[in-house]
Amino acid sequence: MNDYLAIASDVKLGNNVKLARFINLYGCEIGDNTKIGAFVEIQKNAKIGGNCKISSHTFICEGVTIEDEVFVGHGVVFINDAYPRATTAGSLQTEQDWKVEPTLIKKGASIGSGATILSKVTVGEGAIVGAGSVVTKNVPADAVVVGNPARVIKSRLHDQPIRTVS
Numbered sequence: 171m172n173d174y175l176a177i178a179s180d181v182k183l184g185n186n187v188k189l190a191r192f193i194n195l196y197g198c199e200i201g202d203n204t205k206i207g208a209f210v211e212i213q214k215n216a217k218i219g220g221n222c223k224i225s226s227h228t229f230i231c232e233g234v235t236i237e238d239e240v241f242v243g244h245g246v247v248f249i250n251d252a253y254p255r256a257t258t259a260g261s262l263q264t265e266q267d268w269k270v271e272p273t274l275i276k277k278g279a280s281i282g283s284g285a286t287i288l289s290k291v292t293v294g295e296g297a298i299v300g301a302g303s304v305v306t307k308n309v310p311a312d313a314v315v316v317g318n319p320a321r322v323i324k325s326r327l328h329d330q331p332i333r334t335v336s
Contacts, residue, residue: 177189184200187201190226192208202220204221210224225245227244233270233289240277240279240280242275245284247287250272250289252289273290275287279298284302285299286305288306293305300320303315
């Protein structure tokens with residue numbers, strides 16, 4: 171099973187983590203019982219909780235924290251820079267030229283396939299992000315959001331009001 175795995179020595183893997191082939195992990199933390207699909211990259215300083223499922227072809231960049239019991243669909247992309255640039259004063263940027271902008275996915279949230287999650291947002295506990303959505307602002311707990319930009323369409327609890335993100 172270790173063929174075609176790129177796992178740096180600084181990766182912290184919890185117990186019973188399941189890793190598919192063709193993944194790239196470096197400087198990240200992955201909690202117990204989490205499953206990582208094929209063709210996933212998780213960068214340094216990203217944290218994945220326990221009992222999560224990260225589906226294939228997903229990109230989780232530096233600054234992303236995913237709490238426990240989160241589902242991330244196929245081909246989800248996280249962003250950590252609201253204004254990315256290749257150069258500063260004509261020279262290629264280095265890590266010193268920008269600051270990581272964090273993103274937080276709270277416990278039990280689900281992110282649909284093909285979604286894009288921008289930086290500086292929180293997806294609330296138990297929220298659902300529809301497939302293909304572009305999340306540009308905070309998603310309340312238990313909300314269902316869809317579209318580009320993602321907007322709340324209902325509560326996943328049906329008879330409960332939408333809670334605000336704290």
